[in-house]
Amino acid sequence: MYIYKSSQIKEADKWAEEQGMTAFTLMELSGVGLFNAIKQDLDIHKHHFTIIAGKGNNGGDGIVLARYLQIAGVRCTLFFPLGLPVSAASKAHFDYYSSLGFSVSTNLPDQSGSILVDSLLGIGVKLPLRENIQHVMDWMNRQVAMKVAIDLPTGAASDDGDCDKHAFKADRTYSLHGYKPSRFLFPAASLYGETKVVEIGLPHTSNWKVRSALDVAKSLTYSGRNTHKGTFGHGLLIAGTKDMPGSAALAASGAVSCGAGKLTVQTEKEAVPIIASHVPEAMYQINPHIELDHSFDAIAAGCGRPSNDKMETLIEELLAQSKPVILDAGALYPRSYAKKKCPIIVTPHPGEFSRMTGKEIVYVQRTRLEAASAYAVENNVTVVLKGEYTVTAFADGSGYVNVTGNDGLSKGGSGDVLTGLILALVLRNKNIKEAVADAVYLHGYCADKWKEAYPAQTMRPSYISQIIAEAANEILKET
Template sequence: MKKWSKENVVDTLPVRKSDAHKGTYGTALIAAGSRFMPGAAVLSAIACMRSGVGKLEMGTEESVIPYVIQHLPETTFVPGFYERLNDLPFNHYTVLAAGPGREENDETEKVVQTFLSTDLPVVLDAGALRERTYQKRKSPVILTPHPGEFIRISSFDKEKVEQDRQAAAAEFAAQTGVTVVLKGKETITAFPDGETYMNTTGNSSLSKGGTGDTLTGMITGMLCCHDDWKHAILNAVYLHGACADHWIKTRSPHTMLASELSELLPEVWKKYEQK
């Protein structure tokens, strides 16, 4: 299994074009948040906007909108998202993501199936993760489960996953045709073509609610500004962990909040940009 290193990140991070405009780096659509979990929408939205996308639209319940606007006024929203789902102009978007702050229910599954029916990259997390089959499609599907979610969606034995996370992730990716970002210490990214990478950043400060929502946003944003979708995923995972590593240089790992990852990202990302 390969390791994704600092040198890999430096070599593959995109250069921001001097003549770019917001259309250059696409529009992401994230379906996230609910009445009792509005914060997940906030976390994924901020992380996405920090990660290179040109424009972000949110598909969410109306009650969630004020929470997002308060923290990220740059966000726009799809009016009547769940009612208009089948009529949305998907050719307007670059990447689709779903799941943060959502329960695993029929409404969420309808969003997932609609997203999967497009030819766009799709990122699925949290409430959008369930056991299902995936049709072959032109663009990648990226799942970001923690170990408990992975066991649930794969039906693999807990012992099998704990004994060899890399092998389990690789087997699932090959069987389903999706990319698996199996979170945890040394997060594993398994691509359906057999390529598998171990992440080399991160620490126990990430073992806190909301950090996964932030990672979903980062992957979504980076897919919009990278030419190579694999590099986008691997760099998002790496920089997510690198932000946590930067935190513990001067502060306790007990104290980091998920929202602080996005606050650290501009400084951390800059360190890896080529001069």
């Protein structure tokens, strides 16, 4: 499924219009798409629909939906509390609706029918909401009804996570042509409820997508014949100190459980027995340097390590060699990657990303897709900006939003395991973009499997590695 900013939707509409696909027709396709999607999800004849429409094209979609409901014999009333339509396409649909003898009202009813449809504002919204619309939103939010938003909940921004405090709190949202970024950006994301995308026949042009099980299956398919441990790559994990051996153990377990052919852990001497007791499959190295002509196929560095001069020296060595490097935790610091000779993947949580970029965490969180993408493009690196709806942004401007994972992962150590998973999949898959996005998906999927069976808070990061086998099976079954 694709993600579109409002400017991209407007460009798509303009392009379609230039090809002869009028705004009137696109609105018809939106309305019929909405009707079919709602009909599929709900027993529409058991309900009474109250559609609250705005003066723009979002309101026009509501008019078309109302017509299909009326024609199907479903109880439906259409209201324009802000006044009658003004956009040309909406006006034309309004006239057609009225010509069929269906009535409308500009006053709000005493109470809503069992389904309340928000067709007030879509991607044309400018925050904050005007006072007249705030009153309407307050009335809508007070209603006892199933609340359905068209395209996006009124009062949520489209392209960032901003929202008005009077915004519509939807139980479900039907988004047209693709998700809007705010679906994945807080606080706006919490207004959407369950979200479905309704296709309206426009071709897909976005290079931002939500990754699905189908996309990930390839990374998890074992296709080896006549293989040996070298076939699946030799990873180097530079992690852990005598005070923080756990991070290295978690990352190393993740890497080994996810398919790394061979793993060497570079760590402090005192940490070796502790890590080895959890990961007997790994080999250990104390020498804190990396040669230019080393034999590793990919390197991950930083879990359980402080940011200090020693780390910076090591990173200079890493940037000078050619194999893919994953930088996490202590290896994440403001720096230039201009001299790098290797593909770089940085995996910051919002706090680390704020430290790397000098941008405030609140700003980072509201603009995660843009912020991660800008950093990836400027620095020619891959960014995994962690958190709910982890954003993976690539140097070519494309990216993924991840929808697996839950609050069970909000525990120290989850990120270390993710680094291990990324290392393993980068070792196994020459396509780094796929490998990174698949590791993020699988990591969250493991947590979702746990939450299906147990309370989320009982999840431990170390369980992720144990769940990988079952999770991989499930993902393959889904495809």
